[in-house]
Amino acid sequence: MILVEALRSGWQAIVANRLRSILTTLGIMIGVAAVIILVAFGQGASNSVTSSIQSLGSNLLTITPENPNRGGEIVNPSIQELTVADAAALNDAVLAPDIAGAAPERRAPVTCTIGDLSHSTQIVGTWPSYFEITNSPVAEGAYFTNTDELSARRITVIGSTVAESLFPDSDPLGKRISCNGAPFTVVGVQQEKGASFTNPDDVIVAPLSAVENSITGYGEVSLISVQATSPDTTDLAEAQAIAILDERHGTVEGTRDFEIFNQASLLETANTALGVFTALLGAVGAISLLVGGIGITNIMLVSVTERTREIGIRKAIGASRRFILLQFLLEATVLSVFGATAGLVIALLVSQVEVAGISPSVVPISVVGAYVISVAIGLFFGSYPAKRAASLRPIEALRHE
Amino acid sequence: MIPVVEMHDITKVYGEGEAEVRAVDGVSLTVEPGEYVAIMGASGSGKSTLMNIIGALDVATTGTYRIDGVDIGDLDDDALSLVRNRRIGFIFQAFNLIPRMSAAANVELPLMYRGVRRGERRRRALDALGKVGLADRSHHQPNELSGGQQQRVAVARALAMEPSLMLADEPTGNLDSRSTADVLDLLDDIHDEGKTIVIITHEDEVAARAGRVITLRDGRIESDVLASSR
Numbered sequence A: 001m002i003l004v005e006a007l008r009s010g011w012q013a014i015v016a017n018r019l020r021s022i023l024t025t026l027g028i029m030i031g032v033a034a035v036i037i038l039v040a041f042g043q044g045a046s047n048s049v050t051s052s053i054q055s056l057g058s059n060l061l062t063i064t065p066e067n068p069n070r071g072g073e074i075v076n077p078s079i080q081e082l083t084v085a086d087a088a089a090l091n092d093a094v095l096a097p098d099i100a101g102a103a104p105e106r107r108a109p110v111t112c113t114i115g116d117l118s119h120s121t122q123i124v125g126t127w128p129s130y131f132e133i134t135n136s137p138v139a140e141g142a143y144f145t146n147t148d149e150l151s152a153r154r155i156t157v158i159g160s161t162v163a164e165s166l167f168p169d170s171d172p173l174g175k176r177i178s179c180n181g182a183p184f185t186v187v188g189v190q191q192e193k194g195a196s197f198t199n200p201d202d203v204i205v206a207p208l209s210a211v212e213n214s215i216t217g218y219g220e221v222s223l224i225s226v227q228a229t230s231p232d233t234t235d236l237a238e239a240q241a242i243a244i245l246d247e248r249h250g251t252v253e254g255t256r257d258f259e260i261f262n263q264a265s266l267l268e269t270a271n272t273a274l275g276v277f278t279a280l281l282g283a284v285g286a287i288s289l290l291v292g293g294i295g296i297t298n299i300m301l302v303s304v305t306e307r308t309r310e311i312g313i314r315k316a317i318g319a320s321r322r323f324i325l326l327q328f329l330l331e332a333t334v335l336s337v338f339g340a341t342a343g344l345v346i347a348l349l350v351s352q353v354e355v356a357g358i359s360p361s362v363v364p365i366s367v368v369g370a371y372v373i374s375v376a377i378g379l380f381f382g383s384y385p386a387k388r389a390a391s392l393r394p395i396e397a398l399r400h401e
Numbered sequence B: 001m002i003p004v005v006e007m008h009d010i011t012k013v014y015g016e017g018e019a020e021v022r023a024v025d026g027v028s029l030t031v032e033p034g035e036y037v038a039i040m041g042a043s044g045s046g047k048s049t050l051m052n053i054i055g056a057l058d059v060a061t062t063g064t065y066r067i068d069g070v071d072i073g074d075l076d077d078d079a080l081s082l083v084r085n086r087r088i089g090f091i092f093q094a095f096n097l098i099p100r101m102s103a104a105a106n107v108e109l110p111l112m113y114r115g116v117r118r119g120e121r122r123r124r125a126l127d128a129l130g131k132v133g134l135a136d137r138s139h140h141q142p143n144e145l146s147g148g149q150q151q152r153v154a155v156a157r158a159l160a161m162e163p164s165l166m167l168a169d170e171p172t173g174n175l176d177s178r179s180t181a182d183v184l185d186l187l188d189d190i191h192d193e194g195k196t197i198v199i200i201t202h203e204d205e206v207a208a209r210a211g212r213v214i215t216l217r218d219g220r221i222e223s224d225v226l227a228s229s230r
Helices: A002-016 A018-054 A084-090 A146-150 A160-166 A208-216 A231-249 A263-306 A308-316 A321-350 A364-390 A394-399 B047-054 B077-087 B103-114 B118-131 B147-160 B177-192
Strands: A060-065 A099-114 A117-126 A138-141 A155-158 A176-179 A182-190 A204-207 A223-228 A258-262 B005-014 B021-031 B036-040 B062-067 B088-091 B165-169 B196-200 B212-217 B220-226
Touching: A002 A018, A002 A321, A018 A263, A018 A321, A018 A364, A060 A231, A060 A263, A084 A099, A084 A223, A084 A231, A099 A160, A099 A208, A099 A231, A117 A160, A117 A208, A146 A208, A155 A160, A155 A176, A160 A182, A182 A204, A182 A208, A204 A208, A223 A231, A231 A258, A258 A263, A263 A308, A263 A321, A263 A364, A308 A321, A308 A394, A321 A364, A321 B077, B005 B047, B021 B047, B021 B220, B036 B047, B047 B165, B047 B196, B077 B088, B077 B103, B088 B147, B103 B118, B103 B147, B118 B147, B147 B177, B165 B177, B177 B196
Parallel strands: A117 A204, A155 A182, B036 B196, B036 B212, B088 B165, B165 B196
Antiparallel strands: A060 A223, A060 A258, A099 A117, A099 A176, A099 A223, A138 A182, A155 A204, A176 A182, B005 B021, B005 B062, B212 B220
């Protein structure tokens, strides 16, 4: 009952000072909108980085040869390179139950031509299991097979960037391109993977035997791609790969001549960094919310001073301290709730817009949080002016001009 | 009958030591129900301070004061608000209506603080406005009304409260002679209905309407005269 009456009195005062109420509301509105929008952009950025990492295969391990030297001194002089046999050894269901597959990759820069078109790219000589391990499906055409690998057929699956460059307006399937002088027949085009740190679409993939045969010669491999059975088992798969390679190379920790790059841990690191980034953006928004809150205190203090006489009259005719306190508190809270609602509407509209390739993703907790905080701000920043108003002595307030 | 106002040896002291001022100095005063009392005095005589104490807007330094037999000496802020709300109808020199609120809403306000329901208090407010002849002005805001009309709204506000005591502080101080006559006639009518009125004034023509005139000087009662013996 008293709550309804106090709310009505507060509302009358808000309506009576329309312009000022709107300006006060603006402060909170900007604060709430800033929190929600900035957090949404942080989350959007995080989502896009996460999905581009995941498109590389979130359960992917990459093993590269590494010469372990400390300050120029070679720790392990009997350095061995990674070999095709290493890759074969990792495909061991007994010793490495969490490894779904491993494929060696022989990489080399090549220039491919067809007609008078030419494109410099990288050739990857590998096993057919490469496509599954690295999450690289073909968009059209086919993969090459174990038979092709055994017979060293010069066929290739090309990345989408290469396809656009060499076949701007024709179908690449079945065409023969010349890479560093060696002819390769295009049998497939990879699905586009999208932007990452390097362009994963600027590549041509061919059977390892064919690449060794015609371009690189035989020898060590550039890297071995390993697929864990699931994203959760990447750490186990990593440990099993290390054990098998240590056994084969006769190395221990510190003298290891290879390095394992874990996609899942990269994802984790990226997420941690992006979390900090999002929190930072949220903090910037929170500061504007705080400034909006101080704006409420300011305007309510002005209001109390301006309405000192009115408060005196109200107390003279019987308003209790509690009623005056409640009226001013509710007035401040209504202002901040209105601001929060307007801010929320604006934030939801702005979040529909994609900026710099990032589509913002509104985080529900930031909406609820901003709302709750703005009500708290109304109560907190309104309480000092409200207390001032409630404790005014009627005779002094009545004397006020 | 229980007196409406019963003051015994009331003093009000401001400041301390050298700067001490005794604004009211040992006033004893009783007002019976149905009386119409004027309190007169030059400025500085302490009549404003006395009016604040009578109206429970301020508490005395020493002495006892009962309104309707209720001792208000040791009541806190909120309890004093309640006493004012239940027992005293104020009419101020400066009208003291709340701006940007209609006449009806102003008259309703004390009833709202009392917890009267909306419909009931709207009815009583319109009733009171009718009594002061402003039924057709109930939706006007104070700044749309003349001084005399504003003071009549204030009278209606006091009336709607049905107080034990109507307390008027220089109610005609800001009015022209015609409005003054209107407001004083209104107070006469209210008194004729049996209400108790205390009016603070420095004008003889205002005091002439009262049945009893108390004159203050330097915080003390100088004279207390019934009209019939004047």
